[in-house]
Every structure is written in structure tokens, then in C-alpha cells.
Amino acid sequence: MNHQTSPRIFIITGEISGDVYGYLLIKRIKELNSAFQFVGIGGPKMRSLGIEILFPAESLALVGLPSFSEFKKYWFVYKKVKEFLERKRVDVVILVDFPGFNLKVAKLAKKLGYPVIYYIAPQAWAWNKKRVHILKKYVDRLYVVLPFEKEFFSSYGIPTVYLGHPILDLIKTNLSEKIFYEVYQLDSSQPLVSFFPGSREKEVTRHIPIFLKIFENLKKSNLSVQGIMVKAPGLKDSFLWDKARSQLKVIENTQHEVLKYSTVALLASGTITLEAALLGTPAIVTYSLPSWMYFIAKKLVKVPYISLSNLILQKEVYPEVIKEKNKVNIITQKIKELIEDEKKRNKVKKELENVRKIIGSLGASWRIAEDMIKYILYLKRSNTS
Numbered sequence: 279m280n281h282q283t284s285p286r287i288f289i290i291t292g293e294i295s296g297d298v299y300g301y302l303l304i305k306r307i308k309e310l311n312s313a314f315q316f317v318g319i320g321g322p323k324m325r326s327l328g329i330e331i332l333f334p335a336e337s338l339a340l341v342g343l344p345s346f347s348e349f350k351k352y353w354f355v356y357k358k359v360k361e362f363l364e365r366k367r368v369d370v371v372i373l374v375d376f377p378g379f380n381l382k383v384a385k386l387a388k389k390l391g392y393p394v395i396y397y398i399a400p401q402a403w404a405w406n407k408k409r410v411h412i413l414k415k416y417v418d419r420l421y422v423v424l425p426f427e428k429e430f431f432s433s434y435g436i437p438t439v440y441l442g443h444p445i446l447d448l449i450k451t452n453l454s455e456k457i458f459y460e461v462y463q464l465d466s467s468q469p470l471v472s473f474f475p476g477s478r479e480k481e482v483t484r485h486i487p488i489f490l491k492i493f494e495n496l497k498k499s500n501l502s503v504q505g506i507m508v509k510a511p512g513l514k515d516s517f518l519w520d521k522a523r524s525q526l527k528v529i530e531n532t533q534h535e536v537l538k539y540s541t542v543a544l545l546a547s548g549t550i551t552l553e554a555a556l557l558g559t560p561a562i563v564t565y566s567l568p569s570w571m572y573f574i575a576k577k578l579v580k581v582p583y584i585s586l587s588n589l590i591l592q593k594e595v596y597p598e599v600i601k602e603k604n605k606v607n608i609i610t611q612k613i614k615e616l617i618e619d620e621k622k623r624n625k626v627k628k629e630l631e632n633v634r635k636i637i638g639s640l641g642a643s644w645r646i647a648e649d650m651i652k653y654i655l656y657l658k659r660s661n662t663s
Contacts (some may be wrong), residue, residue: 285654288368288392289318290359290383292338292376294477294510295549297321299398300374302444304329306647314651317368319355322511332358336512338379352379359383363390370654373417374398381412388416393657395650397421399438403430404581404589410434419653421646424590425636439649442642445549446634449556453535462527468502469541469617473526474533476546477510484566485546486518488606490525492544495610501617506540508533541623542616544609547584551596555587555633560616560626562609563588563598590636595629 291300301323307314308327318324321335333355356379363371363386371387373380377400384394396417402409403426413420413436420438422428428440459466471493475485486507493505505526509519522528529536537543537554543561545551554561563585583589585596599609616623 284313284315285370285658286315286317286368287370287372287654288363288387289316289320289324289372289374290376290380291318291320291324291374292335292379294321294336294512296375296398297323297335297512298448299444300324301327302448302643303372303374303397303647303650306643307651310644310647311651314654318372319359332362338376355379356382356386360386363387363392368392369658370395372397372650375400377409381409381416384412384416393418393654395419395421395653397646397650398423399427399431403427410436421650423637423642424586425638439646441645441649442638443552444643444646445552446556446637446640447643449534449553451534451538451557453532455539458532458535458539462506462529464504464506464527468504470504470506470539471496471613471617472536472540472543473505473507474543474545474550475507476548477513477550479513481546482510482513483516483518485564486522488564488566489544490522491606492610492613493526495606496613496617499610499614501614503617506536508536542613544613545585545596547598549586551585551587552590552633555590555596555630558627558630560623561596562612562616563596564605564609565600566602566605587630587633590633591629593629595626 289300291297297320300320304316304324304327317330319333319335320331325331338352338355371392372395373384375398384396387394394417396413399420399422400409414434418437420431420436422431422438422440423443425440428438431438453461464470473489475482475489489507496503507522507526507528509528509530519528534553534557537559538557540559543554543559545554545561545563547563547565551563565584581589583594584598584600587596588594588598597612599605
């Protein structure tokens with residue numbers, strides 16, 4: 279570790295959700311101790327903080343196995359990270375989620391003598407349990423955000439910290455329902471169905487056509503339904519988004535308002551399922567994979583549900599529709615049932631109240647930042663003494 283006064287941190291995230299958590303972590307650390315300096319790989323949120331960015335995170339987002347060109351890109355970035363770390367310009371490496379790439383960097387950083395902190399643990403409890411052994415060997419401190427993860431990773435001898443989920447500090451709605459409906463020119467007397475096709479390019483390419491077909495089906499079923507689709511930050515525009523705009527409203531912000539004021543939401547599985555649950559939104563969860571990838575995933579995944587909300591509640595509160603056969607019709611019917619049955623929607627909302635109780639209280643982002651600062655300063659003192 280360098281002997282300079284200000285701790286210098288190398289931080290990597292490779293996806294939109296990780297970028298948000300990385301952004302909040304850096305923001306909180308600098309608010310608590312402005313001397314900390316950061317450099318690394320991040321998305322639009324991290325870049326907005328003015329930190330030194332080696333590569334944009336958007337270019338690394340991936341679902342499934344990389345193509346040859348993607349593999350070459352990953353290898354190029356990895357080599358540049360290696361060159362940077364070999365110059366010993368930082369004190370600590372913080373890796374945020376993104377295990378496919380970050381676990382390789384953990385091994386590299388540890389071999390180069392860096393302390394390694396991992397924030398947002400890989401879901402090794404769900405699949406690819408061998409990652410536990412990589413974490414144990416190359417990670418000095420693991421920060422987890424789900425209550426059951428602490429016991430799981432600690433049982434393998436990994437120094438694990440659980441201080442709550444930072445997502446609670448991120449969920450904010452700034453518009454009232456009345457203003458929301460006025461701004462987006464929606465009719466508050468009619469059902470609103472929102473569509474969240476994902477935050478990665480390949481996800482939205484697969485999901486947008488399916489989601490638009492479902493919306494068409496809902497309108498054909500004589501429902502006076504309104505639709506709104508959310509485009510995640512950092513996604514490129516394409517003919518698919520143009521097609522979506524021709525059929526419903528597409529917005530690129532206020533996603534929490536969209537969730538909160540939707541009658542029903544259709545969610546591509548991901549962090550969004552937890553956000554929806556915390557906002558009490560009735561929803562259907564789906565995910566589309568190529569058939570060969572679905573077959574492999576089914577063999578590897580060891581948990582009964584794909585959505586975080588259902589995993590936390592240990593029951594299927596959000597219906598999950600994964601199989602491709604009749605997917606459009608099944609999802610259409612499930613959305614229709616929720617729109618038409620207020621009692622059913624209220625029952626879902628009641629169940630979702632337990633998610634907030636389980637994942638803890640507000641302020642996790644502050645607690646995590648404070649703990650990380652103490653740990654990094656401890657490492658720095660130990661190294662200089």
C-alpha cells in the first residue's frame with residue numbers, strides 16, 4: 279500500500295446496477311472523508327462524480343457467454359487494468375458486483391499485493407458455487423446486501439459484512455401521482471401497465487418485441503389500458519426503441535414514479551424486481567434466453583425463483599414466467615387478472631410490505647461507507663507501522 283496521505287482507490291463496476299451502487303458508495307465515502315480519491319471503470323453515474331475513468335462500464339455489460347469479439351474486448355480491458363495495477367498507483371481495490379470480470383481482477387490484484395474489497399457479492403448461493411472458493415482465496419472483505427448472504431459466505435470462512443441494502447437509500451419519488459399523470463399526459467382513471475425490458479443491450483433486444491406484443495394483446499382484449507416503457511440509463515437508441523415509441527410512451531428517467539403509480543408492471547428479472555417490491559407494485563417477472571442458454575441455466579441454478587423479491591420472501595408473490603412456450607399469452611392473462619382484480623392486487627401489496635421489513639432500515643449506504651473508510655484507514659496504518 280502506498281504511503282501517501284490520501285487513500286487512493288481503484289474501483290470497477292461493469293453494469294448499470296453496479297454503476298449506481300458504485301456511485302452511491304463513492305459519493306458517501308467522499309461526503310464522510312473528502313481525502314479519498316478514486317479511479318477505475320464505471321458507468322454514467324460514477325462518471326458524473328468527476329472521478330478518473332479508465333473505461334466506460336457500458337461496454338462491458340454482458341448476458342451469458344461472450345462472443346469472440348466481446349472476449350477480445352474483455353481481454354484488452356483486463357490487460358490495461360493489469361498494467362495500471364502493476365504501476366502501484368493505488369492503495370486498495372474495490373470490486374462492485376460484475377463477478378465474471380471482477381473475480382479475475384480480484385485474483386490479479388491479490389497476487390500484486392493489493393487488499394481486495396468486494397461489494398455486492400456474486401450470487402454463489404444460487405449458482406456457480408465454486409466462486410465461493412475464489413472469494414475466500416482472493417478477497418479480504420466481502421460486503422453483502424441480502425440478510426441470508428452473511429451466514430452463507432461466513433460459513434465458508436470469508437470475512438463478511440452485512441449492514442443492510444443500499445437500494446433503500448436510492449428509491450425516491452419526487453413527483454406526486456397527480457403531477458406524474460399530468461407530466462406524461464396519462465389518464466389517472468385508466469389502468470397503467472409499465473414495462474421494464476432490462477438494462478443490458480442484449481436483454482432489451484430480446485424483451486422489447488415480446489413486451490410490445492403483450493401490450494397489443496392487452497389492448498385487443500377491450501381493456502382501456504395505457505402503457506409506458508422505461509429505457510435504462512446508458513442504453514443505445516435503436517429501431518426497437520423507435521418501434522416502442524410508436525406504440526406507447528418511452529421514458530428514460532423517473533422509473534421509481536413509474537413503478538409506484540403503475541397498476542401492474544412487467545419486469546425483466548434483475549434489481550428492478552426488488553425496487554418494485556419496495557414500492558409495493560404488483561408485477562409479473564419474466565426473462566428470455568436463447569433455448570440452449572435456458573437449458574444450461576436450468577441445470578446450474580439451484581434456487582426456486584429468479585426474482586430477488588421472491589427469494590427474499592421465500593414464496594412466489596410475483597408470478598414468474600420463464601418458459602418460452604405460450605409466454606406472451608400467459609403473461610397477458612396474468613396482467614389482465616391483476617388489472618381486473620383489485621383484491622388480488624391488494625393481497626400482493628400486503629405481501630410486499632414484508633420485503634422492507636426483512637432487508638432492514640434506511641441508511642445502509644452510509645453504514646457501508648463508514649465501515650469501509652475505517653477498514654481502509656486501518657489497512658493504511660497497518661502498512662505504514
